[in-house]
Amino acid sequence: MHTDILESLLVSTHRLTRLAAQATGSTTPAAQWRTLSILAAEGPMRVGELAAASRVTQPGMTRLLGTMVEEELVTRIADRDDSRAWLIVVSEKGTKALAAWRAQLAETLDPWFGELSDADWATLEAAASLLETRLASDAAVAAS
Amino acid sequence: MHTDILESLLVSTHRLTRLAAQATGSTTPAAQWRTLSILAAEGPMRVGELAAASRVTQPGMTRLLGTMVEEELVTRIADRDDSRAWLIVVSEKGTKALAAWRAQLAETLDPWFGELSDADWATLEAAASLLETRLASDAAVAAS
């Protein structure tokens, strides 16, 4: 285990997160676009699934969704098969907000990342995809 | 700008951070070991420098340091040249706590990362070093 590499990644991406937070201004809390990003990538899912995907607890996700529903970024749709559950879907407003956030992110991070070479981007992409695979909700269970 | 790659990195490392938080238990808040990690890597520095390195505001760092000094993880040393300033150094207890946290991190993340190939680790290392360079306190200023 190369803990030092993971540690460096954790520290660096903390900085990246802070930087991104400043990019979007105070109007777009980090947890919201993270959730939107997951929903946009993986499609509608239940509260519990979303919590697992984001690796937060279910009550934490419920609370976050409360504010996101209020702001009409996502919609709760009743699950036909199980009336205890909800399907969370990104609303049109949510889609637009995510697009706007992405644009702002690109613009703000340009001074730091605008001049990367293709090889550098390839490295980042490989690392991102590697992490994504490893950190998928049930990767650890599947491996055992 | 490949915003999608950065976005994927942000989402993935959020998951990684959560995972790491669960690894260390509630006894070691994330911001504390991040700060210890920076101090250990770059040596003693002032409050303001540390805040810039961690990309948080100075009051935020001051408050964090308050609890870390209480817990004797770091020590404030008067700066001879400027009596307004303090040099923050990692204490012996802080060094041990960081080592313990690293060990626990390695152990807990093993189900997810224990079986990575050397090539995978090389990719992660390259990405980590790339981010570290780009996100150093004054990288953007230096580039312009």
Added chain:
DNA sequence: GCAAGTTATATAACTCCGGTATATAGTTGC
């Protein structure tokens, strides 16, 4: 077909970590 157990979401009370605005103390320039 209903009681018991399980599961999905919600609520409550709490902590930590970040922010802005401002105060205080020390340094520097003239």
Added chain:
DNA sequence: GCAACTATATACCGGAGTTATATAACTTGC
């Protein structure tokens, strides 16, 4: 030695996570 600047600290606030528990609906066994 006073004005302007700078380094840290204080006060107050919001966001985002936690655990423990409640509520409602589904499932299972008999």
